[in-house]
Structures are given as C-alpha cells and as structure tokens.
Amino acid sequence: MSRFLDAIELIRYYTMARRRQRFRSHSELRAQQQRRWQLLQRQVTTHAPFYAPFRQRAFDDFPVIDKQVWIRHFDDINTAGVTLAQALQVATEAERTRDFSPTLGGIAVGLSTGTSGARGVFLAGRTERLRWAGTLLAKMLPDGILAPARVALLLRAGSNLYDTLAGGLRLQFRYFDLSAPFFEVLARLDAFQPTILVGPPSVLALAADAVRAGTLRLAPQRIIAAAEVLDPIDAERISATFGTAIEQIYQATEGFLGHTCGHGTIHLNEDCMIVERDWIDRASRRFAPIVTDLYRQTQPVIRYRLNDVLVECANACPCGSPFIAIERIEGREDDIVWLSGATGAGRVPVFPDVLSRALLNAAPTIADYRIEQHAFDALRIAVDPVLSDDQRQQVSHALVECASRAGARIPQLSFDARIEHSTSRKCRRVRRLVDSGEGPHA
Numbered sequence: 324m325s326r327f328l329d330a331i332e333l334i335r336y337y338t339m340a341r342r343r344q345r346f347r348s349h350s351e352l353r354a355q356q357q358r359r360w361q362l363l364q365r366q367v368t369t370h371a372p373f374y375a376p377f378r379q380r381a382f383d384d385f386p387v388i389d390k391q392v393w394i395r396h397f398d399d400i401n402t403a404g405v406t407l408a409q410a411l412q413v414a415t416e417a418e419r420t421r422d423f424s425p426t427l428g429g430i431a432v433g434l435s436t437g438t439s440g441a442r443g444v445f446l447a448g449r450t451e452r453l454r455w456a457g458t459l460l461a462k463m464l465p466d467g468i469l470a471p472a473r474v475a476l477l478l479r480a481g482s483n484l485y486d487t488l489a490g491g492l493r494l495q496f497r498y499f500d501l502s503a504p505f506f507e508v509l510a511r512l513d514a515f516q517p518t519i520l521v522g523p524p525s526v527l528a529l530a531a532d533a534v535r536a537g538t539l540r541l542a543p544q545r546i547i548a549a550a551e552v553l554d555p556i557d558a559e560r561i562s563a564t565f566g567t568a569i570e571q572i573y574q575a576t577e578g579f580l581g582h583t584c585g586h587g588t589i590h591l592n593e594d595c596m597i598v599e600r601d602w603i604d605r606a607s608r609r610f611a612p613i614v615t616d617l618y619r620q621t622q623p624v625i626r627y628r629l630n631d632v633l634v635e636c637a638n639a640c641p642c643g644s645p646f647i648a649i650e651r652i653e654g655r656e657d658d659i660v661w662l663s664g665a666t667g668a669g670r671v672p673v674f675p676d677v678l679s680r681a682l683l684n685a686a687p688t689i690a691d692y693r694i695e696q697h698a699f700d701a702l703r704i705a706v707d708p709v710l711s712d713d714q715r716q717q718v719s720h721a722l723v724e725c726a727s728r729a730g731a732r733i734p735q736l737s738f739d740a741r742i743e744h745s746t747s748r749k750c751r752r753v754r755r756l757v758d759s760g761e762g763p764h765a
C-alpha cells in the first residue's frame with residue numbers, strides 16, 4: 324500500500340477523531356459506544372473462535388480477561404490466524420535487533436512491558452495503526468496537523484506504530500531510541516530542537532538536568548510525559564526547568580487510553596473504548612480499568628483488565644468533557660505494597676503513591692528515591708543524596724505512619740539500598756519484589 328493512500332486514510336481517521344472530541348454529554352457518548360459495540364460484536368463473534376459462543380449474548384456476559392487469559396487464548400482471540408509462537412518470534416527479534424519494521428503479513432506485533440514471561444503480545448493491522456496515529460494526532464495537536472511543529476519522541480521500545488507518524492512538511496516527527504548512549508540522545512535532541520518533547524518522565528527529568536547544567540540547549544513549548552508514572556519529583560524538575568506545565572499521554576501496547584485536557588486532568592478515551600471500573604479501593608477512588616477497544620478487530624480487546632491503578636477525580640473536570648476524569652495514574656497493581664494487618668489477620672494494601680508522598684514530604688531535599696518491598700513486612704529504601712540521621716528518622720517516622728494509617732503492622736525499614744539509573748529501563752520508584760500473598764480482592 325502506498326504512502327500516499329496511507330496518508331489519505333490517516334487524515335480520514337484524524338478528521339473522525341476530531342469530530343468525536345465534540346461529545347458533550349454522557350448520553351450521546353453511551354449511544355455512540357452502543358452503536359460501535361454492536362458492530363464489533365458481530366465482527367468478533369464471526370471471526371474470533373474464542374468469542375463465537377457470545378453471538379447472542381449481552382456485553383456483560385463477555386468474560387473479563389487478563390494478560391494470562393489473553394496469552395493462553397492468543398490463537399483463538401485474534402482474527403488473523405496468527406499463532407502466539409509466530410508473534411513472539413517477530414517481537415523478540417525486533418527488540419533484539421532494534422529494527423521494529425518487520426510485520427507478519429502487514430500485522431505489527433508489540434509487547435507490553437512487564438517481567439519476561441508475563442508480557443502481553445499485541446497485534447495491530449495497517450488500518451488500526453493508521454487509526455491509532457490519526458486519533459493521537461487529533462487529540463494531541465489541538466492546532467491541527469498543518470501547524471508547524473517538531474515532535475521528538477523519546478522511546479525505549481520502538482514499534483512500527485511510531486513509523487506511522489511520518490509527518491509532513493511543517494510537522495516533523497523524530498524518534499529517539501533510549502537504548503542508545505544518553506549523551507548521543509542529548510546531542511541529537513540539541514540538533515533537532517523539538518517544539519514538542521514526548522518521553523518517559525524520568526528521562527525528561529535527565530534532559531532538564533542537562534539544560535540546567537548548560538550542556539543542552541532546549542526550549543520546547545510543550546512537554547508530554549508518557550510510559551511511566553509521573554512522579555512529583557520529576558514533574559517539579561521538568562516544569563521548573565522548562566517553565567511549562569507537563570501534559571500526559573496514557574498510552575500502552577494495549578492502546579491509546581487517555582491524555583490530559585487543558586485543565587491538566589487525564590481523561591480516558593471513551594470515544595474509542597468502553598471503560599469499566601474494577602474497584603481496588605472505592606473509598607480512595609482507586610480502580611483498575613477494564614477496557615473494550617471499540618475499533619480493534621485484528622486482535623479484539625474486549626473487557627481486558629489492565630494491571631494499572633488509576634485514581635478517579637472526586638469532582639467533574641471544569642473542561643466539561645464527559646470522559647472519565649483521572650486524578651493520577653499510580654502505576655502497576657503489582658507494585659502495591661501488601662503488609663500484614665495490624666490485628667494479625669490478612670494483609671492490607673499500602674499504595675505506592677501514598678508512600679512516595681510521605682517520603683518526599685518528610686525529606687523535601689531528596690532528588691531521587693526507591694522504595695522496595697523485598698520481604699514480607701520489610702521495606703528497603705534508597706535515597707539520593709544520602710540522608711542525615713535526623714532526616715532518616717523523619718522518613719522512617721512518615722513511612723511507619725503510612726503503614727499504621729493503612730491498618731498494617733509496622734514494617735521493618737532499612738536504608739541500605741542503592742539507586743540504579745538506567746534510561747533504557749522503565750523507572751519504577753516503588754516496587755514490590757515479593758508475592759503479595761493475597762490479591763487485592765482477597
């Protein structure tokens with residue numbers, strides 16, 4: 324298929340996505356979702372063996388699936404006749420060679436992040452890639468695709484998804500592979516002089532450090548964080564250096580899930596997907612999203628439960644969007660720290676974001692940190708720069724208070740961990756390295 328036809332189709336999806344942005348009411352949105360769902364249901368129950376028994380069933384009857392089920396039924400869920408073995412071979416070869424262009428007969432393969440063995444494998448056909456690109460452009464470039472912009476995409480894993488963003492005369496995209504030496508990435512950034520900078524916040528923070536140190540000249544008008552939890556410690560460094568608020572894209576191999584509006588609130592893309600909330604803690608408005616992508620057909624994403632913790636806003640966003648408003652994305656559900664209950668019965672969750680904030684409040688001079696649950700009822704803490712005895716006591720006190728407020732037994736704290744920096748690996752500041760012993764629904 325020629326690039327010219329691709330461009331025409333991309334612009335069509337771009338125009339459609341811009342039109343969908345105008346939804347003002349929940350009822351209008353629900354009606355559109357229903358129409359799309361009926362089309363999709365007909366398609367998938369005809370072409371995906373896994374869904375064949377659900378032809379006459381209601382949406383709620385479709386099984387909620389997670390990554391394990393997704394992988395187990397990979398061959399029956401996709402409608403293109405691709406086997407898991409074929410897809411894995413293409414994806415792992417691409418990660419090894421850093422050449423993300425090979426496809427399986429035009430179908431691109433992507434791996435979701437996660438420990439090896441627990442990674443999701445996702446397929447996207449040509450039309451789906453163009454639709455993805457058109458939607459992303461419509462939502463992220465409010466001035467339109469004819470306005471001049473130089474967009475730098477700092478990415479850990481490339482994908483031929485990103486090649487779809489070819490750009491035009493006045494709109495340019497450039498992809499920066501973060502597995503290259505970072506000084507090279509910085510030199511290329513300096514030469515490109517992006518007006519829009521997109522990347523993982525921990526890497527954007529390093530670029531901000533280079534600007535402050537005078538080794539990098541950069542004055543982007545917009546900064547967009549993606550692919551990692553936006554930690555307050557990075558957010559502050561980045562926005563103070565560049566003098567602009569940080570926007571966010573919530574994008575994963577699973578799809579383009581949401582982005583910030585003009586008020587800085589993340590809205591989920593409910594014009595393209597149905598989002599159900601699986602409450603993790605209703606009182607604090609934390610949930611894991613169960614998403615149904617209304618447009619993907621090569622490998623239908625239906626009632627797929629993501630391993631992410633989202634915190635819903637308490638109040639409606641002033642922008643008036645009917646799409647679900649998210650206060651923050653807290654990261655992976657696997658990183659929720661589970662401690663023994665104070666009463667001795669069961670385990671209770673302590674959320675990563677709560678621990679981060681407590682630590683940063685107790686020692687505001689901290690430039691970087693890690694909190695790891697490496698054993699039951701034990702947390703290992705690393706901070707940079709090293710804390711004084713007084714500060715260490717304050718941090719201990721704050722973390723102990725977090726645990727007791729959550730109804731947990733006081734964990735053992737040690738301060739002997741080291742921070743490992745790597746731009747090519749996803750930065751997770753709070754991590755659980757032991758099995759929870761109990762799931763969030765236990």
Ligand SMILES: [Zn+2]
Pocket residue numbers: 584585586587588590640641642643644648
């Ligand atoms: Zn809003």
